[in-house]
Amino acid sequence: MSQNNRLSQGGRIDRSRVLTFTFNGQQYPGFAGDTLASALLANGVDVVNRSFKYSRPRGITAAGPEEPNAIVQLGASEAAQVPNVRATQQALYDGLVARSTNGWPNVQRDVMSWVGKLGGSFMPPGFYYKTFMAPASMWMTYEKFIRKGAGLGRSPAESDPDIYDHLNQHCDVLVIGAGPAGLTAALAAARAGARVILCDEQEEMGGSLLDSREVLEGASATEWVERVVAELADMESVTLLPRTTANGYHDHNFVTLHERCTEHLADTAADAGRAGEVRSRLHRVRAERVVLASGSHERPLVYANNDVPGNMVAGAISVYLRRYGVAPGQRLVLTTNNDHAYRTALDWKEAGREVVAVVDSRANPDGDRVKQVRDSGIRVITGSAVMEASGSQRVSGARVVAIDTTRFVVTGKIEELACDTIASSGGYSPVIHLASHTGKRPQWREDLLGFVPGEVKGMHFAGGVQAVYALGETLADGARAGGEAAKAAGFDQAEAITVPSVEACAESATSALYQVPHEKPTLRAPKQFVDLQNDVTAAGVELATREGFESIEHVKRYTALGFGTDQGKLGNINGMAIAARCLHRSIPEVGTTVFRPNYTPVSFGAIVGRHCGELFDPERYTALHQWHVENGAEFEDVGHWKRPWYFPRQVDGKTETMHDAVARECLAVRQGVGILDASTLGKIDIQGPDAREFLGRIYTNKWAKLAPGRVRYGLMCKDDGMLMDDGTTSCLAENHFLMTTTTGGAASVLEWLELWHQTEWPELQVYFNSVTDHFATMTVTGPEARKLMAEVTDIDLDREQFKFMDWKQGTVAGVPARVFRISFTGELAFEINVQANYALHVWKALFAHGEKYDLTPYGTETMHVLRAEKGLIIAGQDTDGSVTPEDLGMQWAVGYDKPFPWIGKRALTRPDTAREDRKQLVGLKPKDPKVVLEEGAQIVLDREQKIPMTMMGHVTSSYYSPVLESGFALAVLKGGRNRMGETVYLPMSDGTTHEAEVVNTVFFDPKWERQNV
Amino acid sequence: MSEAGSETNVSNVAVFDTHPAEPIDAESPLAWSRQRGLVDAAGGSGQVSAIERPFLGHLILRGGAITLDEAVRAELGINLPGQPLGLNVDAEGSRSVQWLSPDEWLVIVPGGEEFALENRLRERLGDAHFAIVNVSGGQTLVELSGDKARDVLMKSVTYDVHSHGLPVGKAVGTVFAKTSINLRRPSEACFELVVRRSFADYCVRWLRDAGREYGVSVESPTS
Amino acid sequence: MFYIHCPYCGERREEEEFHPNGQAHLVRPADPDSVSDEEWGDYLFFRDNPRGIHHEMWVHRLGCRKFFNITRNTTTYEILETYPMGEQPTITAETAKVRHEQGVQTADGGWQTVGARPENSTLNEETPS
């Protein structure tokens, strides 16, 4: 096929570079510089989609991000699929493959078309809610077919080969939009000395100037653009970002920009010959000031059958003519309520095509452009509008009628004009989206017939976004805003810039027209589309108001107006105007409209950036990680840490199961000696003369008499009396302590100490610092631990000299170490701290000496089993923020008579915390020793009780114990300590019920003899 | 001066020389990264170069500026940074003091000097209220230089790394990817990243990924 | 994404460096044992939830690790001032000028600001548009 609609000359395309692309399986040629939309129009492709609900054929309507119909699925390969791409914004490249998003199985003849034929009576607004929401359970079934039929694009089934990126930017002035206002704003700010970022969503900068008929300083508008862009590009303080959409405006001038880096070149960066480069990039800009110069979108008029291909927004036609050298038809009827749109008639005529008529809703338009059109011999029909388009796959005519806009009636005879294209213009809507992203409501201006942005702190508005449309004024407005923004950012030496002169153009006032009255009432007229993407009609909006929806927010949700991927850029204002007319109210009385980020859809890749794959989340490693990997550890995630979970061995050529490995590791510790990498435990160095006093206030137990060389276990509560963390703290010297915390609590406990010190007790002389990463910690534990330690340390290990809960300094394997005799296993244990850089040396030395004792490395799972056998809790596993020390039976660790009212003390006497029947920590022994209860399983007393059963508590920790040869568990149970020996029941989701006996929490070595050997 | 591994008791605080008396192979926080092939041989040709300066002495000083200033100047020959976010480096560029918070500074000195320095500072500070904490094993310093060093940082930290935001002599604690670092600007030529040991491998993997389009090398001397 | 001035670092930083810590200027009763259960419960659990000016405590978690206070408008998210621990706000909802400029309105049954109680009902009367 040749490009029948391509003009022989003109446009900003490169006719020497022919590109081939495929749309819905058919190959077409285009030129470099085309968008997919301009190339489709050049090739005379009228139908680009089927509509969402009625499956009506749809064509290209607009030329920018507001396009509701030309939404395509992009990508030649599965991995490169991109859904919901606006053909109007997608640059054409060689080999581009696109399909209609809607219209399975094909866009011309569609199995869903029966829906369209049945039409309005079958699918009124609210249809989805009313029909498919009941029964709710069936929605899943309906949805499958509706979605497939309607189509919302599909995500790729294969992983994206491209990389994406974030870039954090800072600037004094961010200018959004590089049209006339944006360019002069950037120039003014940059010349004042500000760091400026200028972004624009189009392939090249210039905005509306790229298709303007106007002359600036005697040169064409595009020549002026080139000059200004070149000047800006030369300035070091200016960053130019073309092909970059400002998608979100967030608090305190944080703006997200989406830059298409290689998307305009090929499916993937590699296909573009730029392998390794970023496909698209999210700029996260913190701007001192923002100049919003986002311009305006032209509103189409709402008339019957205004969705038939060939109906277009007037300005878009000028864009295709002037920028792409494409005339998307032969015979044009222009229907308008304003002067500016007349330029499209002139552009059309200059392209050598026929302008059948300009239909103007105003009685006496007399502006300069109107005169120009009349002078060129074009017929102008006043006081009238296109009431209805004829044709089905393409416009074949326009039915024109005189109208009375105030009474909303047709007043004359209908005239049928033969044409293939209808351009409509209902005025302009400022692109206020970003100004409303932080919740600022826009203001309706009846004099301007549009919403203008509300005041936003730190944001300046320039040009069309505040309904300044005349080119000369727009340029001046941009220069003003840019200068003001620079000044506000601290550059007050701003010199005023000279704005190019533009020939003034007298304009007659625009009239308020949104929906064109039809000879039939709206509800019976052919469909008059308001939101083309979501198939919302004027009748639908009217029906919504009749059903009692009076706020535009409700009307929108009822009709789905504005809920498409285009966010209703073309339809929202018309919808509000129609609702207002039906409700006999003004537009602001019906409500304002607030847009949310993002302005246009952003790919997940750009949002994620580099935070994916193995960089999705940090992985923290201990100094011994390498050894663990080399020795086959399976790892468990604990916070960000990778901790060895267990160390399976190879037995008879097979890898041990987790159960077998853990049983072996447990027995090794109980019978020989094991070693654990405990480096992840939080470690906080506490120094100062008031360190001891501080500990007494923050822990529940007493610290006044802990001597240097001694260690104590402490409980930490919040002031509500609930346990938050636990651990040992060692007295290193009179004014010096080393606190340990749980692995997960390391950062939060340090902040907790700082909180109290900084806010409540700043008079206490004490400092806290994390030494978690500085020291590596290894726990050597088991009956043989002392023998092994004796081989590597110069510390006197005599049980009288180095008692349980003592710490000593010395060397281990030649490395200075602090060794703590504390135990989390119930066995004899030595916890060794060495500077992390020497950890691997010490660890390896222990293994060199440990071979004869079968020194067994164990992981977190074995650690859990061993500590649970001893009834030792893990804060955060056996507690959940609702458990007091008393609930845990740890009254021994509560200093009720300490002088200072320590954190958590007062709460322990509140009636609720003092209740007798609170959930208390107990042991559970399953009646069947083979059963390992599920953690989280609920406990009931009466197994026969009907659902809902009375839940008495739940299992918090549960394992199989190799020394007990039985499953066992810790649990919290209401009034549990008074239920020792009772039988409780644990009903499972599969219908079985486990029986267990309530027992003491210490399952093994109840006299605690083994750790004292 | 105390013997290695022995304990002295100044101001009722237990100081602790963590270095062995006899030389023993130490492993920097990037040892595991090297093991898994994330560290390059010296002399990378990319536009970004990251070089670990391992085994330096890192001390945290806590206390009031007035308390610490004179002692630091006397023992280290460097002024305590007078302003928030200040970084003072000695003439050789091998010793530095960084403001961390109104009562917290990071001192970095050549490896092995830190224990003696701590003792000298403690002696000079006497009974004043202060704290010194050795964190040499817990963090490492990575130098980032090259034409695209700033670009890589822009992908990694939200802080303004332009000279406006981070001029020479400034250092900030900030977010790096999904962890936190101290980001320092000791000279025009380079940035320094003070990275926590357990996050070092993540930071290196991040730098390699973020710098891929410019060509990036990561070096880590083994002694 | 807030841009928050840390009064200790002396410059604005991205929100991701900070962490909010709830209502500012809560004072722990000096002698908890002498307060009633109800008073203790108030201290522990009850917080103001004003529509408008609010004083909040934040911590510069990934920067200088210091706690400080923020005066913030909860409807516009504007941060009006930040100040170190131990200092009092210079901007409060009681200031008529602030009420006007910040468009402060009172929600039904809601108290506008810290310490406002029903007996201070005058605070809740005017609702400038």
Ligand SMILES: [Zn+2]
């Ligand atoms: Zn700070």
